Amino acid sequence: MSSTGISELIFFIATLIVTASVVGALAYQTSDLTIGMKNSSTQVSSMLDDNFKIINDPSQIPYKQGVGYTFYVKNIGTQAFYFTNNTVNVMINGSEIMNSQLLFSNSGNNGSLAPGEVGTIIANVTLSPGYYTLTITIYNGISKQLIFEV
Numbered sequence: 001m002s003s004t005g006i007s008e009l010i011f012f013i014a015t016l017i018v019t020a021s022v023v024g025a026l027a028y029q030t031s032d033l034t035i036g037m038k039n040s041s042t043q044v045s046s047m048l049d050d051n052f053k054i055i056n057d058p059s060q061i062p063y064k065q066g067v068g069y070t071f072y073v074k075n076i077g078t079q080a081f082y083f084t085n086n087t088v089n090v091m092i093n094g095s096e097i098m099n100s101q102l103l104f105s106n107s108g109n110n111g112s113l114a115p116g117e118v119g120t121i122i123a124n125v126t127l128s129p130g131y132y133t134l135t136i137t138i139y140n141g142i143s144k145q146l147i148f149e150v
């Protein structure tokens with residue numbers, strides 16, 4: 001009889017250990033899921049706050065000899081973001097355009113693009129007739145593309 005009691009006690013203790021392990025694992029997974037959801041919502045919020053759109057007509061990119069191609073960027077987010085050659089990356093067909101070949105301008109003159117404001121990027125590059133992909137990436141990694149024709 002005492003061996004039965006000892007066996008039941010061992011099974012009871014083993015059950016408690018297994019239950020505690022499962023509860024610990026579930027708590028860790030729940031915490032990990034919560035952190036992931038928080039990070040995701042922060043990223044989505046940032047994308048809504050800082051967002052822009054390239055508003056050129058892809059078939060008629062303005063070009064002026066000796067000056068370059070003009071691209072228009074509109075801030076469609078809810079916050080201003082810095083709009084300079086130090087905070088915006090411009091690429092054409094995957095090749096980065098050097099800062100010396102870019103001119104940024106906006107009406108605020110403070111280096112940022114306010115919500116609803118349109119800024120210009122003038123790229124002093126030589127392009128032969130054909131199709132190109134313009135990629136503009138702002139400081140926080142948000143990127144937009146425009147396929148255009150020269």
